[in-house]
Amino acid sequence: MFKIEARDDPKSQVQLHELEYPHRLNFYDKPPLYDVSIEEFETSALDRLRILAEIESSRVRNRSWEETKKVTGDQCDKYLQLKSTLAVGVDRDAQRRKDHLGHFVLRLAFCRSEELRRRFVQAEMTLFKVRYETDASTEREAFLRSRDFNWVAVEQAEKEKYREQLISYQSKGDTPFENDKYYKVRWTRVPDLVDKRKVFLHGGWAYVPSRDQSSIVYDEFQARLEKAMIITSRYMPRLDEDMRIGGILDNLSQGFLAGVSGEWSASxxxxxxxxxxxxxxxxxxxxxxxxxxxxxxxxxxxxxxxxxxxxxxxxxxxxxxxxxxxxxxxxxxxxxxxxxxxxxxxxxxxxxxxxxxxxxxxxxxxxxxxxxxxxxxxxxxxxxxxxxxxxxxxxxxxxxxxxxxxxxxxxxxxxxxxxxxxxxxxxxxxxxxxxxxxxxxxxxxxxxxxxxxxxxxxxxxxxxxxxxxxxxxxxxxxx
Missing domain, CATH: 1.10.579 (DNA Cyclobutane Dipyrimidine Photolyase, subunit A; domain 3)
Incomplete structure (x- = not known):
């Protein structure tokens, strides 16, 4: 899957359609099929693990969502910057390449047991949510349009038919009913919204307002990642034979145990x-x-x-x-x-x-x-x-x-x-x-x-x- 010899192909200052990674958000559907050095293999994973370990720590310490988001953002600024597509003066593809590679290396490290898979998916979900919420609205919409989430846009006639029921689920400060958009998905795809009684259910469908559209996205991300982790675990015996990366993966899998630190050499x-x-x-x-x-x-x-x-x-x-x-x-x-x-x-x-x-x-x-x-x-x-x-x-x-x-x-x-x-x-x-x-x-x-x-x-x-x-x-x- 990974070859040795690093390849660097910076593409800063290019048009958006020329970017290798057109979106800041990523579902990590495709594995990295380019050549990387052992050093890049390890450092990309370590820097990502620093963030995931702090996310895990935030969960254990019962930090609020806003506190977790701030800590995660600060860690990302230090170790894994991922600038906007419209940002200038930065190599966006290089940043996103590192993000992409680090994710897949950690898949290898954390697919070995059910407990490690669970903790990895949970931390990755939080990181994705932070990025989703902090992404520019135009870029987030572009990402959503680039994927098929298998939702059905509710037509105006159907929306009016269930006007009374849909309005009953609105809260103060929500988008006015007339201006809001609704999407239909099977209710099993938004268990969090069903549990909190935030959506209208009818005929096995959940009518999700645009403000809660993110729940569908998060569920899709989690389901895909969980499935991918199980598939990855089946191929691990082959990778265990590679002496170059076995020790690296062993060390990475200890990351949630003690966090990730560098060497201290202060004078x-x-x-x-x-x-x-x-x-x-x-x-x-x-x-x-x-x-x-x-x-x-x-x-x-x-x-x-x-x-x-x-x-x-x-x-x-x-x-x-x-x-x-x-x-x-x-x-x-x-x-x-x-x-x-x-x-x-x-x-x-x-x-x-x-x-x-x-x-x-x-x-x-x-x-x-x-x-x-x-x-x-x-x-x-x-x-x-x-x-x-x-x-x-x-x-x-x-x-x-x-x-x-x-x-x-x-x-x-x-x-x-x-x-x-x-x-x-x-x-x-x-x-x-x-x-x-x-x-x-x-x-x-x-x-x-x-x-x-x-x-x-x-x-x-x-x-x-x-x-x-x-x-x-x-x-x-x-x-």
Whole structure:
């Protein structure tokens, strides 16, 4: 289905009829039959998955439709722009090509089980609805005319025949009856409208006003996608033999588990303006670290040791946080205070320098993101996933009670954990413990985004404290 070697055929500044993708909206009827590179294959899917993962998070966090639409729009602006057909100065076909390819790659990743298919279709439906509502009316109409939705336009005579019944379903603010258009479809195609008693039913037909025309479109999109996902699943055994993409698809299918994050490689100046000293870590851990790193820090302080994977995970986190290699050596030496200098130098110093790219192959290793931590063996792992419910509740209270979390918050958090949305639970903890800094429910770590990386959590927490201190300083100067 996919070949290697990228092909780029930009068509910006062309007439509308010359566009390879004439509409911003897409039912994804045709698979991508052009050549793509492995890099394009993966990046197009990852950028789309960032959006779908945040849509999934919005659903779990019970965001309103307007909030979900805003968050989705913001994510699309960052990762998957899809400009109007009339937009100038942009390569519309390149944007739509990426959208098209990313959709089909994720089909491959999420067709493997009924649960993954369900979640993928649900997220894609939301993305389509957001685009449908935000599309220019003229372009939306052009898209609708380009497809056969198998609806029957109600003639004027029939409309007048059922005038009284049709008017009874109108609400204040709707288009006046005389100016409204109606379409007939079998009632099974608009179950949402039937359930809400928003349409007149007669003889097995639902009379749908133009204002609710979108329900027919959404139902058609969902039905087609569900059918396509089942068909795709039947061909997966063939693709599993392709070693080039098997690992990519496995990683993508974990996307709803922990969101999708990039590698954090911020310098100390980016993090907090000053390099972090070894003696500062205790205080920072108590105020700013996410649960996974707080757990590692507490284990280190209690046992004066961490296993290999614990040291690797926590050490890389501290490195990206802004702890220099010199300060890192000081920190770990003081932490391992039950061994002598010679043992420390032989067993640990080389590995610390290696993680900073100063030994061995001198690679600049990134800190582990949430997805990597969640899919690890569980030691140290993610507390939200790997702790028992009892231990998790106890740990949450003992760790975050000083920052504002109470037992009243536990039912909401534990339900989210039970449903498998671990990064959403972590995000909610961030919101609760930073309420005094002005963070409201649904804001996440900024712009509605969920936590997808421990350093993302810590950076935002430290930034909030810095902003608060700057405000106090400014008030003292002006007073």
């Amino acid at each position: 100390p100046a980016d993090m907090n303006g000053d390099a972090i000293k070894a003696e500062m870590v205790d205080e920072l851990a108590n105020k700013h670290f996410p649960m996974c790193m707080r757990n590692s820090h507490q284990k280190l302080r209690m046992d004066h040791r961490l296993n290999h994977f614990g040291r690797l995970q926590y050490g890389l986190f501290l490195k990206v946080l802004g702890v220099s290699v010199e300060e890192s050596i000081v920190f770990w030496r003081k932490s391992f205070d039950r061994i002598n200098d010679d043992t420390f130098n032989k067993m640990y110093k080389y590995n610390i320098r290696h993680s900073y790219g100063l030994e061995g192959k001198r690679a600049n290793y990134p800190a582990k993101n949430c997805q990597q931590i969640l899919t690890s063996g569980g030691d140290p792992g993610c507390p939200y996933r790997h702790f028992s419910p009892e231990n998790l509740q106890s740990a949450l209270l003992s760790t975050y009670a000083p920052l504002g979390l109470t037992s009243n918050d536990l039912p909401e958090l534990m339900k989210t954990v039970k449903d498998g949305h671990y990064h959403v639970a972590c995000t909610r903890v961030f919101e609760i413990t930073h309420g005094s800094s002005g963070v409201k429910k649904g804001e996440g770590v900024g712009g509605g985004e969920s936590v997808t990386h421990p350093n993302q959590y810590a950076k935002r927490s430290m930034d909030l404290q810095k902003e608060a201190e700057e405000k106090v300083a400014q008030m003292m100067i002006t007073s």
